[in-house]
Amino acid sequence: MTTQLRESFSSIGINETEEKILIYLIQNGSKKAAKIAQELSIKRPTAYSALEALSEHGLVTRKKVKGLYEFESAPKVSIPGLIERAAKKRFEETKRSAQTIAEYLSQLSSFDTLSKDIPVVVTLDTLSNFDRAVLSVLLHENFCAVWDPSTAFYRESWKADTEAFLEVTGEKKPFIREIIFECKEADWYQERIKNPNHKLLVLDRRESIAADMVVGEKSVIFSFNDPTADSGLQVFHKGFRTLQLSIFDFLWETFSRISPAKGLNFK
Numbered sequence: 167m168t169t170q171l172r173e174s175f176s177s178i179g180i181n182e183t184e185e186k187i188l189i190y191l192i193q194n195g196s197k198k199a200a201k202i203a204q205e206l207s208i209k210r211p212t213a214y215s216a217l218e219a220l221s222e223h224g225l226v227t228r229k230k231v232k233g234l235y236e237f238e239s240a241p242k243v244s245i246p247g248l249i250e251r252a253a254k255k256r257f258e259e260t261k262r263s264a265q266t267i268a269e270y271l272s273q274l275s276s277f278d279t280l281s282k283d284i285p286v287v288v289t290l291d292t293l294s295n296f297d298r299a300v301l302s303v304l305l306h307e308n309f310c311a312v313w314d315p316s317t318a319f320y321r322e323s324w325k326a327d328t329e330a331f332l333e334v335t336g337e338k339k340p341f342i343r344e345i346i347f348e349c350k351e352a353d354w355y356q357e358r359i360k361n362p363n364h365k366l367l368v369l370d371r372r373e374s375i376a377a378d379m380v381v382g383e384k385s386v387i388f389s390f391n392d393p394t395a396d397s398g399l400q401v402f403h404k405g406f407r408t409l410q411l412s413i414f415d416f417l418w419e420t421f422s423r424i425s426p427a428k429g430l431n432f433k
Contacts, residue, residue: 180220180223181216183213184216184219184220186206186208187213187216187217188239190202191238192239195238196229196236196238197236197237198234198237199237202237211333214323215301217237218297218323218327219294222294223248223249223251224240224251225252227239228323284403285406286402287401287402288399288402293397296397296398299400300380300387300389300398303382303387304335305331305335307383308341308342308383309340309342309380309381309382310343310344310411310414311342311343312345312379312414312417313378313389314347314349315346315349315351315352315355316347316352317378325354339361339363343366343367343414343418344364344365344367345417346368347369348368367421367422377390379414381407381410381411384402384407385402385407386400386406387401388401
């Protein structure tokens with residue numbers, strides 16, 4: 167693999183792992199994620215993440231074979247056009263990001279930043295942007311969350327993505343508290359949590375929420391779980407984060423006292 171080709175992939179946002187997987191699939195045909203990870207000597211969570219990114223560009227497709235997913239590259243003849251489309255999309259996203267930064271910097275010039283706590287709200291307008299933001303919090307920070315698995319798991323890859331997440335957090339052992347709602351997906355999720363620092367409250371269906379929420383160490387992320395619209399928002403603001411954390415603590419303490427007979431499961 168030449169340096170020029172690596173730089174070409176990098177310029178459109180395809181990292182080295184994604185590039186290796188794409189070339190591997192072109193050369194070897196349809197393969198399971200576990201096989202890809204083994205053959206390329208990369209961790210399975212990393213392979214799942216790279217395959218998801220390649221799928222968003224249309225460079226990789228997925229099909230179910232005997233109940234398990236296999237991945238294959240797009241036809242070679244279509245790859246240059248798909249890469250060109252990805253490059254255009256990246257350019258537009260970069261322009262929007264630059265505009266967001268410009269607006270924030272203009273605020274900094276108008277206020278005393280030493281005495282003002284200026285909120286920054288980032289619109290996570292694509293699934294890729296949302297994934298990058300939320301995974302950064304989930305994998306690297308202590309966090310708490312309120313979410314509904316029956317609506318959050320709308321992508322076909324949710325089981326693989328979630329197993330990869332739990333594998334990583336199980337190794338790093340961050341302090342996690344989550345309030346989720348009773349459903350078959352919640353049962354599946356609870357059974358796979360092995361980390362003793364990962365605490366879970368499962369509420370019955372009498373409760374509901376308008377949007378999922380993750381409170382990290384620096385920001386609050388809201389997910390609307392609507393693949394046809396903006397994926398969510400990320401708010402950087404110390405006071406707002408403190409408020410949301412206080413609300414979460416209140417819910418946690420309140421619901422943790424409910425009897426299991428009323429539909430609460432506390433792990």
